[in-house]
Amino acid sequence: MKKITRKVLYVLLTVSVLLGCALNIPVPVNAAAPEQMEVHFMDVGQGDATLVTCGGHAMLIDAGDDTKGTAIQNYLQKQKITKLDYLILTHPDADHIGGAPVVITKFKVGNVFVSNFEKDNKTYQKLIQSLDDKQIKLLTPKVNSRYTLGTASITILAPGKTYDNPNDSSIALLLKNGNRSFLFTGDAGEDAENDILKTGTDISADVYKVGHHGSRYSTSKDFFQAVDPFYAVISCGEGNSYGHPHAETLNTLRTSGVMVYRTDEAGTIVASTDGKSVSFNVPASESWKAGEPTGGSANSSTKAAAKPKTSASSKSQATTPAASAQTKPAADAGQAATPTVNEPSAAPATPPQNETAPAVEEKPQDSTPPATNGLTYVLNVKTKKFHNPSCHSLPTTNRQDSTESRDSIISQGYVPCKKCNP
Numbered sequence: 001m002k003k004i005t006r007k008v009l010y011v012l013l014t015v016s017v018l019l020g021c022a023l024n025i026p027v028p029v030n031a032a033a034p035e036q037m038e039v040h041f042m043d044v045g046q047g048d049a050t051l052v053t054c055g056g057h058a059m060l061i062d063a064g065d066d067t068k069g070t071a072i073q074n075y076l077q078k079q080k081i082t083k084l085d086y087l088i089l090t091h092p093d094a095d096h097i098g099g100a101p102v103v104i105t106k107f108k109v110g111n112v113f114v115s116n117f118e119k120d121n122k123t124y125q126k127l128i129q130s131l132d133d134k135q136i137k138l139l140t141p142k143v144n145s146r147y148t149l150g151t152a153s154i155t156i157l158a159p160g161k162t163y164d165n166p167n168d169s170s171i172a173l174l175l176k177n178g179n180r181s182f183l184f185t186g187d188a189g190e191d192a193e194n195d196i197l198k199t200g201t202d203i204s205a206d207v208y209k210v211g212h213h214g215s216r217y218s219t220s221k222d223f224f225q226a227v228d229p230f231y232a233v234i235s236c237g238e239g240n241s242y243g244h245p246h247a248e249t250l251n252t253l254r255t256s257g258v259m260v261y262r263t264d265e266a267g268t269i270v271a272s273t274d275g276k277s278v279s280f281n282v283p284a285s286e287s288w289k290a291g292e293p294t295g296g297s298a299n300s301s302t303k304a305a306a307k308p309k310t311s312a313s314s315k316s317q318a319t320t321p322a323a324s325a326q327t328k329p330a331a332d333a334g335q336a337a338t339p340t341v342n343e344p345s346a347a348p349a350t351p352p353q354n355e356t357a358p359a360v361e362e363k364p365q366d367s368t369p370p371a372t373n374g375l376t377y378v379l380n381v382k383t384k385k386f387h388n389p390s391c392h393s394l395p396t397t398n399r400q401d402s403t404e405s406r407d408s409i410i411s412q413g414y415v416p417c418k419k420c421n422p
């Protein structure tokens, strides 16, 4: 009798999973309730080092330059970390791997992921030496491969091929916990961003770690529209010689009403999520101040960064909470202190997100907004998102105005924008 019941249950389960697949209902990778995840964008000056913790597991993405190894070690120890499940070194530039030998020496390290680009210089050799000393093998993860960190999942997005420069060879990944996701692209430039787009993977993310420290050669328009973040974090050094972040990137973020956080202004930034909402330990930046290249070690491509335009300021400033760009919060950003931002105020009419129901069913079928000239929705033919005409982040390229109904647009494969929730 028990056996039969179990068999029936098994059949029912199989049928429901198959049905779920057929109806294209996403089956969660990790069905358990999301554990608290914290993403620490550590202030390592000009460079990257991001610590992710989730349910007692830890991952470090990049390790700053070789002057930052000890600071990273101290920070990790303060967080009571003894073991890293993953050390991901996005690419072999010194501002990403320099501090890694200290981390490898001082902590237990599980998997070490590196880009497929090798460098023949001292910093890289030191890294290889430290790995050899502890007999740790390197791995270049394959695109679309998945890993878990507690209840969070890590999906590798790049590099899917070889490039002739280290930046484009960066490992890119989407980190997801519950319904909230974070995107990391290292220093990948436009070519690499386009290659990520070509994979067709859904790269939309709540938090976008801005590519290449806010360089104008990353965060290209199409790519940014596909990410469509609420929040953006820029890791760069105060007064860095490259002029990061560049004005063009800040303008892209500003005109789409994204809340920006900068390590050069705020120090270490910690984002926390329970899988439903995201909060930051510091207020968003309101400075919109681009860096000034000073030549010196800056490369030829960083000349004459323009000041940000002021025309769009009133709109985007209205969507950001009170911030104190001038007052630098305490460098030790271990505990969340200041305002909890559940959903950005950019979309005040958005109903709270239902965790289980598919997004497309959240609204009544007849909720077509008032049409102007018959215009019902604005489509992005490339990212396949559709927006209310009043949305703050309407596409500037690949835009198509539609007079069709919501149902008809969805039947063509479009998905509603997460901000305006059309």
Ligand SMILES: [Zn+2]
Residues within 6 Å of the ligand: 047, 048, 093, 095, 096, 187, 212, 213
């Ligand atoms: Zn870099």
Ligand SMILES: [Zn+2]
Residues within 6 Å of the ligand: 091, 093, 166, 167, 187
């Ligand atoms: Zn780089």
